[in-house]
Amino acid sequence: MIENKGFLVGIEKRKKRYNLILCIILLMLLSLICINMTLGTNATYPLSDVFKVLMGQDGIKGAYIIKNLRLPRTIAAVFCGIAFGVAGNTFQTLLRNPLASPDIIGVSTGSTVAAVYGILYLHASNGAVSVMALISGLAAAGAIYWIATKGGYSGARLILTGIGAQAFFTALINWMVLKGAEYDVPSAMRWMTGNLNDIKSDGLPLLIFVVIIITGGIMFMGNILKGLELGDAYATVLGINVNLSRIIIIILAVVLIAFATSVTGPISSIAFLSGPIATRICGKRQTNTVSAGLVGACIVLAADFVGQNLLPTRYPVGVITGILGAPYLLYLLININKGEKV
Amino acid sequence: MSENILRAEQIHAGYSDKEILHGVDITIPQNKISVILGSNGSGKSTMLKTFCRLLCPAEGQVTLDGKNISSINSKTLAKTIGLLPQNSIAPEGIKVADLVARGRFPYRKFMTPLSKHDYEAISEAMCFMGINDLADASIDELSGGQRQRVFIALSLAQQTDILFLDEPTTFLDIAYQVEILDLLKELNQKRGTTIVMVLHDINLSSRYADYIFAMKKGKLICQGTPAEIITSENIKEIYGLDSIVIEDPISCSPFIIPDSRCY
Numbered sequence: 001m002i003e004n005k006g007f008l009v010g011i012e013k014r015k016k017r018y019n020l021i022l023c024i025i026l027l028m029l030l031s032l033i034c035i036n037m038t039l040g041t042n043a044t045y046p047l048s049d050v051f052k053v054l055m056g057q058d059g060i061k062g063a064y065i066i067k068n069l070r071l072p073r074t075i076a077a078v079f080c081g082i083a084f085g086v087a088g089n090t091f092q093t094l095l096r097n098p099l100a101s102p103d104i105i106g107v108s109t110g111s112t113v114a115a116v117y118g119i120l121y122l123h124a125s126n127g128a129v130s131v132m133a134l135i136s137g138l139a140a141a142g143a144i145y146w147i148a149t150k151g152g153y154s155g156a157r158l159i160l161t162g163i164g165a166q167a168f169f170t171a172l173i174n175w176m177v178l179k180g181a182e183y184d185v186p187s188a189m190r191w192m193t194g195n196l197n198d199i200k201s202d203g204l205p206l207l208i209f210v211v212i213i214i215t216g217g218i219m220f221m222g223n224i225l226k227g228l229e230l231g232d233a234y235a236t237v238l239g240i241n242v243n244l245s246r247i248i249i250i251i252l253a254v255v256l257i258a259f260a261t262s263v264t265g266p267i268s269s270i271a272f273l274s275g276p277i278a279t280r281i282c283g284k285r286q287t288n289t290v291s292a293g294l295v296g297a298c299i300v301l302a303a304d305f306v307g308q309n310l311l312p313t314r315y316p317v318g319v320i321t322g323i324l325g326a327p328y329l330l331y332l333l334i335n336i337n338k339g340e341k342v
Numbered sequence: 343m344s345e346n347i348l349r350a351e352q353i354h355a356g357y358s359d360k361e362i363l364h365g366v367d368i369t370i371p372q373n374k375i376s377v378i379l380g381s382n383g384s385g386k387s388t389m390l391k392t393f394c395r396l397l398c399p400a401e402g403q404v405t406l407d408g409k410n411i412s413s414i415n416s417k418t419l420a421k422t423i424g425l426l427p428q429n430s431i432a433p434e435g436i437k438v439a440d441l442v443a444r445g446r447f448p449y450r451k452f453m454t455p456l457s458k459h460d461y462e463a464i465s466e467a468m469c470f471m472g473i474n475d476l477a478d479a480s481i482d483e484l485s486g487g488q489r490q491r492v493f494i495a496l497s498l499a500q501q502t503d504i505l506f507l508d509e510p511t512t513f514l515d516i517a518y519q520v521e522i523l524d525l526l527k528e529l530n531q532k533r534g535t536t537i538v539m540v541l542h543d544i545n546l547s548s549r550y551a552d553y554i555f556a557m558k559k560g561k562l563i564c565q566g567t568p569a570e571i572i573t574s575e576n577i578k579e580i581y582g583l584d585s586i587v588i589e590d591p592i593s594c595s596p597f598i599i600p601d602s603r604c605y
Contacts, residue, residue, distance in 0.1 A: 011464075
């Protein structure tokens with residue numbers, strides 16, 4: 001056991017508190033998973049039936065719906081939620097700015113450009129659209145980073161370049177939608193809002209694998225991220241190779257966001273909201289990678305449940321999360337200078 | 343045991359196309375407090391950055407015990423050289439003890455909790471800076487002087503033999519300035535930590551420094567003890583300012599009174 005000088009017990013206390021909060025969020029996530037697996041407008045199945053189906057028992061009523069519709073949908077919601085949450089929180093921590101989320105600085109929109117092009121002009125299959133979205137998201141992030149760091153890196157420049165790129169990509173998308181064939185536009189729009197309707201279970205193992213590996217990688221770099229959060233000068237003097245670490249962390253986060261976007265489309269606001277919510281609940285002792293991921297998964301599941309079951313018509317999950325994001329952005333912009341103390 | 347002799351040899355350094363340092367040689371006196379003086383734009387902050395490897399010299403080298411610092415493992419170097427940057431940034435809402443703990447980075451292994459040594463170093467650093475009571479306070483609630491003490495504690499937790507400080511008293515009122523400099527003097531006297539800082543205030547430099555380096559236009563123009571350096575002639579040379587020098591009645595060090603056109 002570590003013997004503490006009295007005044008440092010707070011460090012251990014906050015650590016225990018963080019673990020406790022993680023358990024609570026995890027419980028919440030599990031309940032949301034159960035709710036999404038059992039309840040639905042068409043049919044409600046008892047939890048025991050769901051378990052039996054998942055264990056491979058035959059002849060249960062609703063087995064098809066549970067196995068082929070609800071299970072892939074729920075898995076995609078959980079892992080894309082984690083991916084958006086972790087990636088967003090990583091960007092926000094690294095750039096020390098709550099506005100610096102990948103869906104605000106152009107990465108997700110970069111994915112969308114290629115996806116919309118694929119849907120409208122190439123009539124590509126879902127799989128092909130995903131691949132295009134992934135590659136284009138990575139390329140967009142690379143281009144933004146390259147433009148922003150020509151002549152010296154600065155976090156503010158990266159954010160502003162990203163916002164500019166975001167505007168450019170949005171213009172491209174609007175232009176394509178205007179010029180596109182009328183009967184294709186709805187499917188492009190559906191992709192752009194972010195939805196969990198067209199999830200195919202064959203793509204899920206890869207999603208799970210990528211999310212686990214990359215989230216693990218970002219957790220592994222947690223101490224480095226904590227150093228970088230103190231600014232480049234401190235990070236360097238603490239013995240961190242600033243440029244190398246920063247680029248590795250950015251690549252990890254970008255792959256994560258591009259991958260998740262390629263599966264579900266850009267579910268708005270998850271990347272933007274999860275980090276700040278996790279920080280608000282858990283404090284700033286740690287990088288909050290895990291808590292932001294779990295919060296992201298919870299929001300996606302809850303929003304999807306609301307969109308599917310609680311409203312007069314079914315809405316894609318992105319519409320619901322979009323409604324959550326807007327007021328928070330306003331709140332942030334109004335309060336951004338109030339809390340500042342020199 | 344290493345001696346920790348830090349030496350800059352013929353340093354030329356600057357930013358992209360503009361060279362700021364034009365061939366500077368400095369050997370940091372061991373276990374002493376050194377102050378780098380100079381007017382705005384004289385290159386003193388650039389010199390500090392070069393010593394701390396924040397800036398790579400275009401020509402020349404910085405050596406620690408004869409070894410070029412760019413060839414030393416960065417975590418090893420981080421256990422010898424610490425820095426308090428001019429603008430310290432803290433993550434919003436972080437608690438003081440958690441922030442100080444981040445100074446332990448060079449000693450920590452990946453994905454392991456703080457060790458007993460880490461806790462000892464953190465508690466020692468915080469006791470030294472007198473911020474025990476603030477351990478669980480949020481950094482945003484602190485006054486400027488308290489914040490600065492927290493950041494110095496972060497550097498102390500790093501347990502380096504050499505500590506650089508880039509204008510540690512800027513933005514602080516006179517009482518806090520004296521308080522911070524007193525703490526640094528004690529740090530130097532009790533632990534023998536070599537301290538190198540950039541200061542703007544000549545009189546405080548004169549009082550607290552064992553050794554002064556004076557820079558002008560990217561060159562080192564004179565060095566020595568305060569008594570040798572703080573003279574009317576040198577002040578005229580360094581700052582282009584007429585002044586008279588008297589004795590500081592508290593510390594018996596030289597004290598300059600600037601001349602004025604209006605009086």
